[in-house]
Amino acid sequence: MKLIATVFTTVASVLLCQSLANAADDVKITRASLLTQPCFACHGANGTSVGLPILSLTGQTEDKYYETLIAFKTGKRPATLMNRIAKGYSDEDLKLIAGYLANPPAEAKPAN
Template sequence: MKLLPAVAGLGLLAATGFTQAADPNLARNLAATCANCHGTNGKAVPGAGLDALNGIDKAKTLQKLADFRSGAKPASIMHQIVKGYTDEQLDLIATYLAAQK
């Protein structure tokens, strides 16, 4: 089984950036990958111990994600997951979730 080197994979994603921008549902679809743990449209089940992400200021969410990535913010799992998304994808996700009530 041959895996793509991460750099090549990221390069491909960057190269198709114009397609992503043209896909009106991309942010919605990407944010839906977070919903398993953080609730549909970021509305986590109250009291279940996982952060709700809806209506949070975009800059705040992006800073939190950056801190998970750098290790500045300790995590059990998010430091591993955040590395699977490009900066552009994280920006789309944070923008979409900020707009959810």
């Protein structure tokens, strides 16, 4: 009986690991996607906020997102938190974030 349980557990573990490995192949992780993940902690899943005072991060152009992030970083746009967050990123990082927000992958786009 113990042998059957061991065999069953081993087979189940192998199948689970294989399915997890296959699922990971479907996810494209990029530097931009990694840099953007902290944004969703406040701005909601895939940038769709649940309401004020935090705005959604949807519907803007890459240039507009970048302009806004640089304004936070340089202090030209006042904020309670975003100015401190933006200062932690290089201008190149902010450009990648802006591009990701403006053109999210299909699986990350908010549902309409």
